[in-house]
Amino acid sequence: MPPWQVRTAARTPRDRAQRGNRGHRTIEPWRGRVVTTSGPAVRVDGVVKRYGDTTAVDGIGFDVERAQVLALLGPNGAGKTTTVEMCEGFVTPDSGSVRVLGLDPIADSDRLRPRIGVMLQGGGAYPGARAGEMLDLVAAYSADPLDPEWLLRTLGLQDNRRTPYRRLSGGQQQRLALACALVGRPEIVFLDEPTAGLDAQARLIVWELIDSLRRDGVSVLLTTHMMDEAEQLADQLVIIDHGRIVAAGTPAEVTAHGAAGQLRFTAPPKLDLELLKAALPEGFSPRETAPGAYLVEGEISPQVLATVTAWCARIDVLPSDIRIDQRRLEDVFLELTGRDLRG
Known part of the structure; x- marks a missing residue:
């Protein structure tokens, strides 16, 4: 039996969630292996990390529950990479505690690493x-890889087994890194950043992988610059800025x-909005x-829409592309941090 038993899949992980388990793609090797002990997969509690006079992480805390995906969002320099590195055991916190699968990532690294x-x-x-050699080397360190x-086939790298890493495209390098993980x-x-540099088809493959891991009991902590990715994949979101959870x-x-809600429309630029306000x-x-x-943000009602169109008529402007949207994650992020996620 191949390592991955495939059933009919819906278009996206969230589509499948709406349809129930009919679209569940199962990774059979994880069955019976993932340990379902009590407590979260990751617990970060009041962690602080300083580099000289700079506080990279300032007292944050969160849990990654078992068999869930938590997405960590933040502008560049917000502290998300440092946070993940403390969870991985690569960085020691100055204060606070981190537990992964109930273990200290630093003190219990030998037990935790496998x-x-x-x-x-x-x-x-x-x-x-070479790509294949790299993956074989990582597999050799596992008792049951x-x-x-x-x-390689699943991630579309079967034709790149003998390709040197430096000759792989950015997207291929990302997929190889995921395979090694x-x-x-x-x-x-x-x-x-699991899908950075990937095209739309490759992104969907990775999304399917992550969703399947979760369904089979694997926990996932990811960072991403893509709002749609966070909304599609994450059970929980944590937004950090200047080392703190916002x-x-x-x-x-x-x-x-x-x-x-939001009312959006297009009109000539640099209009005076004071009368509308x-x-x-x-x-x-x-x-x-x-x-x-x-x-225009707020409780969008027919009266609010009428006010906007009346204002446009008053200043002799014909608006176009009028639409009413639900609140988006990107809007919340900009409001909380004042910065674009890619900035």
């Missing part, structure tokens, strides 16, 4: 090593933060998010 998978940003590879050939059948996987919860809970109910603050792109 049970976790780590996907390093940039792959952490030797440039001259997955079949490397199956992993999974080949040892870990109970928890740490993924740093929001946490399920995607629905986080996106419910602040305004309940005065006409709207208290608490509404219209703004131009990009040249010619306008946003």
Whole structure:
């Protein structure tokens, strides 16, 4: 039997969740192997990490529950990579505690290392090593590895087995790093930007992999710069900025933060919005998010829509692309941090 028994899959992990288990793709080797002991897979409690006068992580705490995906979001320099490295046992916290599968990642590293998978940003590879050799080497350190050939096929790397790492494209390097993280059948996987540089088809393959891992009891802690990825994959979100948690919860809970809805429309740029602000109910603050792109946030009602169109008529402007959207994760992120996730 191949390592991965495939059943009919829906288009995305969230689609499958809506349809129940009919789209469940099962990774058979994990069955009976993942230890379902009490307590979270990861517990970060009041952790602080300083580098000189800079506090990279400032007292954060969260849990990654068993068989769940937690996405860690934050602008560059927010402290998310340092946080993940403390969970992986690569960095020692100055205060607070980290437990992974009930163990200290530093003191119990020998016992913990065979049970976790780590996907390093940039792959952490030797440039001259061949892709297949790298994966075989990582597999050799595991007592019960997955079949490397199956992993290469699953991630679309079967034709690159003899290709030196430096000759792989960025997307191929990412997929190889993911294969190396999974080949040892870990109970928890740490993924740093797992789909960075991948095309749409490759991203979907990785999403399917991550969702299947969760369904079969594997816990996942990932960082990502892609809001749609976080919304699709994560059971829990943690947003950090300047080393502190600014929001946490399920995607629905986080996106419910602040305004309940959005009215967007297109019009000539640099319009004076003071009259519109005065006409709207208290608490509404219209703004131009990009040249010619306008946003009104709040409890969008027929009266609010009528006020906006009446204002446009008053200043002799014909708006276009009028739409009412649900609150998006990206909007919440910008509101909380004041920075784009990629910034």
